[in-house]
Amino acid sequence: MKNEVSNNRFERMLKRVLKPLVKFLLKHGITYTALQEALKSLYVEVTIESGQLETKRMTDSRISLLTGIHRKEVKRLREYLQQGDTPSxxxxxxxxxxxxxxxxxxxxxxxxxxxxxxxxxxxxxxxxxxxxxxxxxxxxxxxxxxxxxxxxxxxxxxxxxxxxQQQGFVPSEDEAEKLYFAGKNLGAHIETVTQNLQTDSFPMFERAVFYRGLSQESVSEIEQEAKRRNLETLTKINDMAANAKQALPAGKDSNNIYGFHLGVYFLRELQEPSKNDLKIPDDANGVLK
Structure with a gap:
């Protein structure tokens, strides 16, 4: 029973994460078949990377066992991945x-x-x-x-x-640039959430403010204030990072070089009744973990 409850919660979480993505894929003509092929390749790639981190030998049979992908498909996908992938x-x-x-x-x-x-x-x-x-x-x-x-x-x-003209690079026309930043930002956010779910010690910062039952005018006013304050924060963090990079000693051990990704967002949406089995009351407001 406990595993069943846990699986149901995981399924609900997964639907919330993937539903906006599926809407986007359908809008751009990406079919389930095309997504399935990309997912198979990604499952193989991540499994190989995990094995390298754990210094385990990843045979086609072992990858097939871990991913559920047929061994012949694993062999084909490994050969494809070995060809390398260059940025567009x-x-x-x-x-x-x-x-x-x-x-x-x-x-x-x-x-x-x-x-x-x-x-x-x-x-x-x-x-x-x-x-x-x-x-x-x-x-x-x-x-x-x-x-x-x-x-x-x-x-x-x-x-x-x-x-x-604007404080920060926000591509407005080139779809390739938009997709590049979308993948980079969404990937970093999901990686943060994933790591926080896997450990209770020293979680990385990930918070949100959630309010319902507001007027369109008040949301617009709050959005403008959020943009102003967040832009100030991002600019200040950019300055700190640039100064820290300049101060890095020459010949620093590349194995001890770190990076970070900080992002903010503001989602403005028309409130609709929740269709999920987990109902959210109108007074469920405030800072959410």
């Missing part, structure tokens, strides 16, 4: 854009005394947009990135001077 052009673009934006928002050379990003020349010696891009990567011509940012209204150009 959209992923490379998004990664470069995020890195350039982070440096513009944190480097003293690109900030006013007030802490706001400076207006900078389009080209030339630092501080300029050309120098900023090439300080991050020389793999892409700065004019190509500039054209993308102008098209998405991330920056405005007056004469030869660029002004940052």
């Amino acid at each position: 052009l959209g992923e490379l673009q998004a990664s470069l854009s995020a890195a350039v934006m982070a440096k513009w928002l944190s480097s003293p050379d690109y900030l006013e005394d007030t802490g706001y990003p400076r207006q900078i020349p389009r080209a030339g010696k630092a501080p300029s947009f050309e120098a900023l891009v090439y300080s991050v990567s020389k793999d892409k011509h700065y004019r190509s990135l500039l054209d993308d940012w102008l098209a998405q209204e991330i920056v405005a150009l007056e004469g030869n001077v660029l002004m940052l």
Whole structure:
């Protein structure tokens, strides 16, 4: 009976996690068959990675036993994974854009005394947009990135001077960039929740505020305040991380290099009666763990 109750709770949790994703997949024409193939490959990949961490030899038979995938399919998928997976052009673009934006928002050379990003020349010696891009990567011509940012209204150009239009890189048109950041952010959030479910000691920070029964006007007002405060926090954390990375000693042992992922979100939705067997009362408000 205990296992049955636990399984039911897990199933309800899984539905809440996957339902928005299934809606998204259907909207983009991703069928169950296509998703099934991707999931099989992912099950094999994760199982191999887990075995490497535990220094266990992962044969096709063992992977088949752990995943439930036929051994012949495991062999095929392993060969596919061994071919390597390179980032798409959209992923490379998004990664470069995020890195350039982070440096513009944190480097003293690109900030006013007030802490706001400076207006900078389009080209030339630092501080300029050309120098900023090439300080991050020389793999892409700065004019190509500039054209993308102008098209998405991330920056405005007056004469030869660029002004940052928004505090943080939020892709508005390129679907590949949107998908890159969606996967990165959702993956980090789910990884945080997963690790917290697996241990009671030193859980990672993961909190939310949940309210029902509010007017549209009050939710809009709260959303604007949430954006302002969260943007301040993210900018400050970006500054701390940039300074910490600069202070890292040269030749630091690569096995002891850490990273982090911090994200915030605000979901505005029309309240609907709960259809789940776990009912949520209207007064269930406050900070949720």
